[in-house]
Amino acid sequence: MFEIDYGSDGEVICAGRLDAAQCAKAEAFMDEIADTSTLDFSRLEYISSAGLGLLLKTQKRLAESGAALSISNVNNHIYDVFRYSGFDAIFDITAK
Amino acid sequence: MYRDFARDFDSLTAIYEFAEKILAANEISESVRFPVHLAMEELFTNMVKYNPDNRSDIGVDVDVAAGTITVTLTESGVDEFDVTRPIDVDTGASLDERSPGGLGLYLLQNIVDKLEYDYDDRRSRVIFTKESG
Numbered sequence: 082m083f084e085i086d087y088g089s090d091g092e093v094i095c096a097g098r099l100d101a102a103q104c105a106k107a108e109a110f111m112d113e114i115a116d117t118s119t120l121d122f123s124r125l126e127y128i129s130s131a132g133l134g135l136l137l138k139t140q141k142r143l144a145e146s147g148a149a150l151s152i153s154n155v156n157n158h159i160y161d162v163f164r165y166s167g168f169d170a171i172f173d174i175t176a177k
Numbered sequence: 178m179y180r181d182f183a184r185d186f187d188s189l190t191a192i193y194e195f196a197e198k199i200l201a202a203n204e205i206s207e208s209v210r211f212p213v214h215l216a217m218e219e220l221f222t223n224m225v226k227y228n229p230d231n232r233s234d235i236g237v238d239v240d241v242a243a244g245t246i247t248v249t250l251t252e253s254g255v256d257e258f259d260v261t262r263p264i265d266v267d268t269g270a271s272l273d274e275r276s277p278g279g280l281g282l283y284l285l286q287n288i289v290d291k292l293e294y295d296y297d298d299r300r301s302r303v304i305f306t307k308e309s310g
Contacts, residue, residue, distance in 0.1 A: 082190075098193070101222045102186040127211065129218045130284055134277035144272055158211040165287050166280055167268030 085110045088121060092153070096124035099132035107132065111139045116148050123154035123177060133166055140171065149173070181234035184225050184252075188235075189218060196239050196248070203241040209309050212288040213246055219281040220250050220260065220303055228255045246307045257296045260285065260303055 083103035084096040093114070099107055120136075140150050151173035155163065160176050163169050180195055182188040193214055200210045217237070224235055236251040266283040267274070286292060289305040296302075 100186075100189045100193075100218055102189045127214065129215055129222075130278075130281035131222065133280055137272075137275060138277045140272060141275075141277075158208065162215070162284065165268070165284060167270070167275075170269070171272045171275065 083107065092119045092121045094121045094124065098127040099125060099135075100127065100129050101131035104131045104135055108135055111135060114139065114143070114150075115146075117143070118148075118150055120150060120152045121154055122152055122156070122159060125159065126156070128159050128162060130166075133162070133168065136168070136172070151175075178240070179236060179238040181236050182221070184228070184231060184233065184235055186222065186225060189221065192217060192221060192237060195237065199239045199241060200246070203309075205241065205246065205309050209246070209307060213248065213307050216285050216289050216305055216307070217248055217250070219285040220305075223258070223260065223281060224250065224252050224255075224301070227258055228252070231255055241309070244309045246309055247304065248306075249302060249304045251300065251302045253300045255299060255301050258301060259294050259296070261292050261294045 082097045083099050083106060085107055086094055088094045136150065143149055153175040154177045155174055156177050160174070163174055178199055182192055196214060196217060197210065200213065221235060231254050233252065233254055238249040240247045260282055264283040264286060266279055290308050291306040293304045
């Protein structure tokens with residue numbers, strides 16, 4: 082199960098497991114993001130390369146207009162995946 | 178424990194639940210369960226993506242013995258695709274230089290302790306192990 086929605090402060094709250102089967106749902110939401118935004122991963126348990134690809138695609142699109150995604154409250158396991166992938170250099174990431 | 182899964186991304190939840198039950202019963206820590214689930218997904222989705230016309234199930238076996246988790250994925254009627262071949266991903270590249278995709282097998286090769294592939298009579302079998310301690 083994966084859920085994505087705006088929080089009360091305008092942050093994007095991601096929850097559950099972002100696997101390849103859930104990417105279409107995540108992509109439909111992320112494609113609507115037009116400005117600099119923070120993704121709150123405090124309730125995201127898991128991400129695979131499919132989710133990483135979506136984050137990268139969104140970051141590249143936003144960069145064209147000078148905007149960017151940042152990611153907050155990342156758990157240790159997901160942080161490791163970001164580090165292995167080099168995503169810690171292309172996203173502003175805050176650990177949980 | 179062995180089970181067949183439909184060759185579809187929608188099988189991922191069932192695969193997660195199947196493996197999670199075995200790993201939890203063996204008191205495998207979350208820090209080990211996470212990369213095991215990730216490796217299983219990357220292998221399974223790779224098999225689905227690169228053999229879209231094949232409708233046969235994919236077999237998944239998960240075994241825990243003497244502190245070692247061994248996972249085997251098997252598919253039949255497929256072309257050879259050696260997942261152990263070196264994957265060239267420049268993880269230090271800038272945002273401009275990077276493109277979505279291509280990370281799955283790279284991650285797989287970096288998070289498991291051992292990765293083996295064999296191919297015979299149009300059957301692919303991938304085995305990976307992860308130490309639990």
